[in-house]
Amino acid sequence: MAKIIDIIQRESCFQPGSTLCAGCMESIAFQNIGKITDNGKKTIFGLGTFCGEVSTLQFPNPVAWGRGESTPEDWTKSFGILHHVFESAPTITEAIRDTVDVLSSVGAIKSDIQTISMSGDGGALAIGLRSLLHTINRQARIVSFVLVNEVFANTGFQYSPSASLGSDTSTTPATELHPGNMQPPLDYLGLAVNAGAGLVAQVSPAFPKYFLKVVETALECKGTAVIFIPSPCITGWKFADGETVELARLSCETGFFPCFLKKKGQPAEIKFVERDAAKRPPVEHFMGPQQRFQHLVRKNKETGQFEVRPGKEAVVEEIRTWIQTKLDALYRMA
Amino acid sequence: MEGIAKKFSSLLEDAALEIRADGKAGSGVVLVMQSLASMAIADKSLHVQEWPFFSSARRGAPIRGYLRISRRPLEQSSPITEPQISVMMDEGVARAVDFAVGVPPDGIYVLNTTLSPEEAAKKYKLTGRVYTIDGNALGEHYLKKPLGNISVLALLTAIIPLFKPEEAMQKFVGVLKKRRLPDAVIDANMNLFEASLGKSAFADVACAGTDDHSLAGFAGYGELMPGAQSRLRLSRTNLTSAYARTGFRLHFEDPNNLCNGCGHCITNCPENIIQFIPDPTNGVRVTGAEIASYCKLCRECIEVCPKELFSEAPLQESM
Numbered sequence: 143m144a145k146i147i148d149i150i151q152r153e154s155c156f157q158p159g160s161t162l163c164a165g166c167m168e169s170i171a172f173q174n175i176g177k178i179t180d181n182g183k184k185t186i187f188g189l190g191t192f193c194g195e196v197s198t199l200q201f202p203n204p205v206a207w208g209r210g211e212s213t214p215e216d217w218t219k220s221f222g223i224l225h226h227v228f229e230s231a232p233t234i235t236e237a238i239r240d241t242v243d244v245l246s247s248v249g250a251i252k253s254d255i256q257t258i259s260m261s262g263d264g265g266a267l268a269i270g271l272r273s274l275l276h277t278i279n280r281q282a283r284i285v286s287f288v289l290v291n292e293v294f295a296n297t298g299f300q301y302s303p304s305a306s307l308g309s310d311t312s313t314t315p316a317t318e319l320h321p322g323n324m325q326p327p328l329d330y331l332g333l334a335v336n337a338g339a340g341l342v343a344q345v346s347p348a349f350p351k352y353f354l355k356v357v358e359t360a361l362e363c364k365g366t367a368v369i370f371i372p373s374p375c376i377t378g379w380k381f382a383d384g385e386t387v388e389l390a391r392l393s394c395e396t397g398f399f400p401c402f403l404k405k406k407g408q409p410a411e412i413k414f415v416e417r418d419a420a421k422r423p424p425v426e427h428f429m430g431p432q433q434r435f436q437h438l439v440r441k442n443k444e445t446g447q448f449e450v451r452p453g454k455e456a457v458v459e460e461i462r463t464w465i466q467t468k469l470d471a472l473y474r475m476a
Numbered sequence: 477m478e479g480i481a482k483k484f485s486s487l488l489e490d491a492a493l494e495i496r497a498d499g500k501a502g503s504g505v506v507l508v509m510q511s512l513a514s515m516a517i518a519d520k521s522l523h524v525q526e527w528p529f530f531s532s533a534r535r536g537a538p539i540r541g542y543l544r545i546s547r548r549p550l551e552q553s554s555p556i557t558e559p560q561i562s563v564m565m566d567e568g569v570a571r572a573v574d575f576a577v578g579v580p581p582d583g584i585y586v587l588n589t590t591l592s593p594e595e596a597a598k599k600y601k602l603t604g605r606v607y608t609i610d611g612n613a614l615g616e617h618y619l620k621k622p623l624g625n626i627s628v629l630a631l632l633t634a635i636i637p638l639f640k641p642e643e644a645m646q647k648f649v650g651v652l653k654k655r656r657l658p659d660a661v662i663d664a665n666m667n668l669f670e671a672s673l674g675k676s677a678f679a680d681v682a683c684a685g686t687d688d689h690s691l692a693g694f695a696g697y698g699e700l701m702p703g704a705q706s707r708l709r710l711s712r713t714n715l716t717s718a719y720a721r722t723g724f725r726l727h728f729e730d731p732n733n734l735c736n737g738c739g740h741c742i743t744n745c746p747e748n749i750i751q752f753i754p755d756p757t758n759g760v761r762v763t764g765a766e767i768a769s770y771c772k773l774c775r776e777c778i779e780v781c782p783k784e785l786f787s788e789a790p791l792q793e794s795m
Contacts, residue, residue: 145761146743147737147739147740147760150739150742150743150760151752151754151760154748156748157748158716158747158748158749158766158769158770159714159715159716159770160714160716160747161534161714161716162720163534163535163536163770163774164535164536164720164746164772164773164774165746165774165775165776166534166774167748170731170743170745170746170776173747173748174743176748193534195533211670221490231598231678248617299656307583328723347743347744348744350670350739350740350743350744352704361648376535376774383721383773383774383775384774384775384776384778385779386774386776386778387776387779388746388779394602
């Protein structure tokens, strides 16, 4: 395991110049992943369609990818990108893995190659769930990153199966009758664990030390490693500039996206979140700064604290129950 | 004004009146162009073509809107390269794109800026008729947001002889209602529209040199096919500092050597532009960032730095 101070001095393959929103969490995740993968092995990325793909790979200039000043012949610094449609990121990466294995077995490739797939939560959990689950089921030796921002951010913030209860998206708008999305989100952590993944994790770059540790562990994993990265979407969740990292931290501490790590055959590790609801920060702290929860939570003008809107207590109580149920299920694996 | 009306009516008969608008994603370019299109299309004798051009643009990225109006059927579908009216919606975008490129010498510029027409013409080297309006201040007053698009729309309806501002306002209400905005917001927009009429200034100027806004030809992809170029040419070509909030930039100052090497700004910078040097005691020492080229001013480093070394500073632009 490399030290964090050494990792942050490495060169990331994700360069400035992307057209992502200012303060995008996907961008923060990318550049950290880019630094971790600069570890002396060649990396091949299989990308599905998502915000981070369309904003960084524009014809004819892949504006935001590149590493260093050395020549393309430098094996350890070079990397490859293969782009496919929404749902195919894990499958196409599995194909890269198989090709690498075949070439290694006949001696055409001498050094090891890391294969990483990246997709958004719409691509991996809505359109491409079968692709992700079957890749896990076949035990392909890849690392699959899923950037969960709870909406189809690329196409206009429509509902995705991971959207939190009560969130206002463009296809589940909050009205007088409906308090936003009332479909309980997909239990993607449980699905990935039960499908037999070698490593399942949910970790945010807001905890850099833990994030780097988990990704390094995943790169050494023998089976399929699936890492879900909660990515606060500044335009879709509608919060102020500069709050991305703070919200990512709160999303873990309030239980919306608990930090979770489970290796196959070992008990799960849950961090930065208390099982006891009384010890956690209230959900209003996470929901308050975001406009997609504005119909449920408001800011008290006198005290400056976030509070539940009168008449919406039942919905917020339902959200609390959902979080508690989810955490209990995760703690049963610990 | 009569000269313009005459010119426009002959343009509408023989060719097309072409309008191009430059702005940032989120500054209301699309709303203005859609409103103008819906106003024009109410006249049955007019053919209208309107589309915004953005690739995979996110908030803050420069985008362009095009609008063609004609009394003949429109058969072109190419981008507008020589617009009669060029609109600049946001001063920040002028740092990234040349909004005056291809505008004929008797063209019209509509600028949302705090400058007077003469100052703006001098700064951006314009020739033609320059209208300016301080839309951001008006927007701040009525909408509590520095949005200049409604003021620009009001100014455009006053300039283009096809529209009457009073009728335009009614059509604009329809456009806003279609977007399902709350009534209070629609009222505020209406008040802003009314207040913007008559707030503009204009001047006929000639400040452009011969080579200032020439159309750059396509220089090719280089010696190699696209995709086979060296990585150096591929990456770091898109300068994103124009995404930053207009008029502000990031500022880094560490005169007392307070940086403790925690690395929070380095791990949390979405653009990976924090510059640092190795340090024997702390591991790393932050020395600055590539602010001029890439900083989008997302404020993450300002929020995470425990020593508060980063701050937001007004941009000092040289005239």
